[in-house]
Structures are given as structure tokens and as C-alpha cells.
Amino acid sequence: MSANSRLTIAAHALAWIGLYQRQGHEVATSEQIATSANTNPVVIRRLLGELRKAGLVQSRRGVGAGWSLARELESMTLLDVYEAVEPGPLFAMHRTTPDQGCVVGHGIQPAMQGIYEGIEETLRQELARVTLENVLRDVLAAPR
């Protein structure tokens, strides 16, 4: 389905910054992260900009500018990242409103809405169980 890698890239960036800071550096630049993620710095800046709105990272400007974590990786969950970075709902409704004169056409949207809400809630709970610290640990555990 989704041509949507925002959550993956955002997790990548956070793990990268976290590791880099543990190696003694103050800030990471969007260009460094972009190189690691094999994408464009602006893409990273956009994404980190949303994470900043959510209070997960900070940015500094001027010389020696760059990005740093606003809190510890242990205190961030994938749910925090997901909510910061994913705009809409998981499943979409019809793109044009169905025939309201038809019983099914009329009732289908509220019905699916209710069902989808329950499912998304479960998804959130799952995402909330994974911290970015978990992610970084898994990253470092990968066989070389």
C-alpha cells in the first residue's frame, strides 16, 4: 500500500542524532543525516522540522548549527514520531461521497469510521510500546 516512508526516515534520523551525540558531538547536520539516509538534506530538514514542533528535537542556527535531541531516546516512542509525522488516518474513506440515497451508501462511512477508529487506537498502543532507544539498540544489533 503505502508509498510512505516518513516514519522510517524519521526514526532513522533520530537514531542517527542519538548515536552521534553519544559519540560526543553536540549537533548533527541535515546533510550528515541525509547522507546516511541517502536522500536530500531538505527532506531531512522538513521532517525534523515536524519533530521539532512535537518537541522531540531542537535546532541551532548560525555557525556550528545543526540538530540535537530535545529529550532522551528512552522517552520517545514511535507513537510520538508517528503523530508528529503522519498527517492523516490509516485508512481513507471514499474520495467522492457515496450515494446518500442508497442505504449502504449512506451508512457505510459512519460504520467504517467507527471500525477504523478502534483499529487505529490499537495501532497507537503498539507504536507506543516501542521507544527510540529500542530502535537504536536493534540498529546496533544488526549483523554486519
Place this chain on the structure above:
Amino acid sequence: MSANSRLTIAAHALAWIGLYQRQGHEVATSEQIATSANTNPVVIRRLLGELRKAGLVQSRRGVGAGWSLARELESMTLLDVYEAVEPGPLFAMHRTTPDQGCVVGHGIQPAMQGIYEGIEETLRQELARVTLENVLRDVLAAPR
């Protein structure tokens, strides 16, 4: 995120056929369903074609052609529909492979893969708890 209404439309179609059959009709045409869903008949045929592959519906050709359920709505879950209709995974990886020379770039994909698999499994369980009979009931319960 997803500009993806396939699951919604497929559920719509199944509920429509199910209700229509309960009203005594043998088969439903793609045009009738398309009218209710406010879309093009070909879109419906494509979708129902996938549901047929999965054994959820049947089609007849010739005069009096159309679609009918291959089993009862009680025995179909949203998971059946989801698997029939959704191609890829919920969350995507990077579109270009990250820098394998970087520790994070190297470990991020296996790490996220593992995490995502667990989450998708939970999603499946949730989808499996909702039958199309539930959906139709909710549809009919909508206030007019």
C-alpha cells in the same frame, strides 16, 4: 497518509451485494455498486476481481450476469478483504537504500522491519475480529 480507499470500497461492495441478495436478488452488477459508491464500474470490477481470487465472491457472465457472494458475510472478516485488496506492507522502507557504510544506515532496515512486522501482526488480529456481517449491521444502524 494513505490515499488509499480500497478496503473501504471493497467493504462497501460486499455489504451492498450482501444486502441486495437478502432482498431476493440473485446477482448485483458492477454498475449498481458503482452508483452506490459513486465511482466507475471498472473500478468495482477490478476490486471484485481481487475478491474473487480470494474466494469471497463469484461472477457470472452472459445475460443476467453479475456478482454474488461466495460465502456468508459472517464468515468473511476485514482481514480477508484486506489481504485480498492491499498489496504492500503498511509502512515502507527508504525508497533508496541507505548508506551501508554507516552503522545506522546499515542496521536501520532490519531493525524497522522487525518492529513493523510485529505491529502489522497486531493489525491483522484487529482486522480479523470484524466480520462483514458486523459491517453491514453497522451500516444499517446509521441514523438517517
Place this chain on the structure above:
DNA sequence: AGCCGTCGTAACAATTAATGTTGCGACAGC
């Protein structure tokens, strides 16, 4: 046998979302 309505499918267009790219001003330390 011929007619008719509907499926089956391919080909293509239109729409939309995400991603990539370029450019340039703003900022802040040197």
C-alpha cells in the same frame, strides 16, 4: 443464429501524495 447486457481486460488519462531539487534569505559565531 443473432441479439443484448454484463463481465474481463488492456490501455491510457487524470489526480493526488510523496519525494527530490534548487535557490536564496536569515542567522550566529568567528
Place this chain on the structure above:
DNA sequence: GCTGTCGCAACATTAATTGTTACGACGGCT
């Protein structure tokens, strides 16, 4: 001032979905 990086806007590219048109295949009917 000079430098490196962010901030942001504008635009291009890519990819996926959805919509549309067209036409052959089918199969019951008269």
C-alpha cells in the same frame, strides 16, 4: 564581513491510485 547551516518557498520528479474509454468474450434469450 565571512562562513556554514537552517528556514522556507517554489518547482520538478516520481509513483500510486483512481478514473475513463474501448472492445472482445460470454451466455442466456428470442
